[in-house]
Amino acid sequence: MKERELVIVGGGPAGMAAALAARAAGVRDVLLLERDQHLGGILNQCIHPGFGLHHFKEELTGPEYADRFVRLVREDPAIEVSLRSFVVKLTGARELSFLRPGALEEVKARAVILATGCRERTREMIAIPGSRPAGVFPAGLAQKMVNIEGWIPGREAVIVGSGDIGLIMARRMALEGVRVKAVVEIQKTSRGLVRNVVQCLEDFGIPLYFQHRVSMIHGRDRVEKVAVVKVDDDFKDLPGTGFEIACDTVLVSVGLIPENELLEMAGGEINRRTNTPVAPAVNLTSVPGIFACGNACKVYDLADSVTKDSELAGRLAAEYLGAAA
Amino acid sequence: MKRTMTCIECPKGCTLEIEADGARVISVSGHQCRRGDKYARQETEAPMRTLTTSVLTRGLELKMLPVRTSRPIPKDKLFEAMDAIKRLTVTSPVKAGAVVATDFLGLGVDLVACRPLEKL
Numbered sequence A: 001m002k003e004r005e006l007v008i009v010g011g012g013p014a015g016m017a018a019a020l021a022a023r024a025a026g027v028r029d030v031l032l033l034e035r036d037q038h039l040g041g042i043l044n045q046c047i048h049p050g051f052g053l054h055h056f057k058e059e060l061t062g063p064e065y066a067d068r069f070v071r072l073v074r075e076d077p078a079i080e081v082s083l084r085s086f087v088v089k090l091t092g093a094r095e096l097s098f099l100r101p102g103a104l105e106e107v108k109a110r111a112v113i114l115a116t117g118c119r120e121r122t123r124e125m126i127a128i129p130g131s132r133p134a135g136v137f138p139a140g141l142a143q144k145m146v147n148i149e150g151w152i153p154g155r156e157a158v159i160v161g162s163g164d165i166g167l168i169m170a171r172r173m174a175l176e177g178v179r180v181k182a183v184v185e186i187q188k189t190s191r192g193l194v195r196n197v198v199q200c201l202e203d204f205g206i207p208l209y210f211q212h213r214v215s216m217i218h219g220r221d222r223v224e225k226v227a228v229v230k231v232d233d234d235f236k237d238l239p240g241t242g243f244e245i246a247c248d249t250v251l252v253s254v255g256l257i258p259e260n261e262l263l264e265m266a267g268g269e270i271n272r273r274t275n276t277p278v279a280p281a282v283n284l285t286s287v288p289g290i291f292a293c294g295n296a297c298k299v300y301d302l303a304d305s306v307t308k309d310s311e312l313a314g315r316l317a318a319e320y321l322g323a324a325a
Numbered sequence B: 001m002k003r004t005m006t007c008i009e010c011p012k013g014c015t016l017e018i019e020a021d022g023a024r025v026i027s028v029s030g031h032q033c034r035r036g037d038k039y040a041r042q043e044t045e046a047p048m049r050t051l052t053t054s055v056l057t058r059g060l061e062l063k064m065l066p067v068r069t070s071r072p073i074p075k076d077k078l079f080e081a082m083d084a085i086k087r088l089t090v091t092s093p094v095k096a097g098a099v100v101a102t103d104f105l106g107l108g109v110d111l112v113a114c115r116p117l118e119k120l
Helices: A013-024 A041-045 A062-075 A139-149 A164-175 A194-204 A261-265 A303-320 B034-045 B075-086
Strands: A002-009 A030-033 A049-051 A079-082 A086-090 A095-100 A103-114 A118-120 A136-138 A156-160 A179-184 A212-218 A225-230 A243-246 A249-252 A256-258 A290-292 B002-006 B015-021 B024-029 B052-057 B064-069 B099-104 B109-113
Touching: A002 A013, A013 A030, A013 A041, A013 A062, A013 A079, A013 A103, A013 A303, A041 A062, A041 A139, A049 A062, A062 A079, A062 A303, A062 B064, A086 A261, A103 A303, A118 A139, A136 A139, A139 A164, A139 A249, A139 B052, A139 B064, A156 A164, A164 A179, A164 A194, A164 A249, A164 B075, A179 A212, A179 A243, A194 B002, A290 A303, B002 B034, B015 B034, B024 B034, B052 B075, B064 B099
Parallel strands: A002 A030, A002 A103, A030 A079, A103 A290, A136 A249, A156 A179, A156 A249
Antiparallel strands: A086 A095, A095 A103, A118 A256, A212 A225, A225 A243, B002 B015, B015 B024, B052 B064, B064 B109, B099 B109
């Protein structure tokens, strides 16, 4: 089995920052594994501005923020980037198996950084009753469809949950000519940034219903309408407050789940409620030599914060490897 | 006339208080940095937004190229801009920062590529 000094799983903002920081701290050999055909991770589909204000002191879009790191990673001959490489196995002894087109590779790492990010919570996880028609999408998936694949998922949309992805998709869909009829939030306040409520909803006259929930999705083949009801402070439906909104699309923006299946496979302890690594400090896991950073470690609001903490993960790995700066 | 608004310049989202006579700003308070003051004045006089969207490509490695306006454009021009962008197709490889359309809509701003794209 081939031996590598440091293997990083995930080539998004976390993995790239960790790779560069590990190199700066003296690590001589880095293998960066990314399952997509490009580096950049979720930044590639986050085409809106708002990135880089802390790290670069200027406002960039997601792809621009990614591109700055991609260039640095590509310039460094000691960072080997392997694209379309999907890690399927990790052991506590830091042996990794990954698939890339035409091959199953195995590698033994002296240290591993997991920068695997998050996946979205889905409709099923918040249990919206109703039929199962086409037209219900996690908001981040819809973002990928619109921004990368060039498909518009529907004509009239209702968004469930007011997290940042939902708010940003409300604006994105409105700009693309979709009638965004409502954002429905069960809590009293938005989980997203205030600036996003202002520039994504108020700018486009999209109503935001606090303390409301979608109580039913109707439709045979395609979504036809949703039922909405007001709830009290204990999230119980208030009788007589129900109304319906006709729409063909429902976007669900109800949070993210860190992806830590690899850590679990390696025997690492996982907090079952948050799906994050159980560890004494940020970027550590319960397995020596295996580190976690970015959204796999905890869900961040800002990519800039991911970069900052992931650089620390790179330095921690370097320290563990006893690399000389 | 006094009005309040939320600053959208950064994730802090300061609440700004603006005293204005129509579109003429008399005073701004509540901001924590210069960007907030500038935003409050601009937003009162003539709201501007940076437009980010994506342009169809042909023969490149991704179907859509993310783009932005090089500077903010008047908020009421956003949909006009979207209509014009929908008529564009990018067929040559680009680097991040490459100009996709110059003096877009006669607004004195360029449409700029946000990432590199190579041939398929």
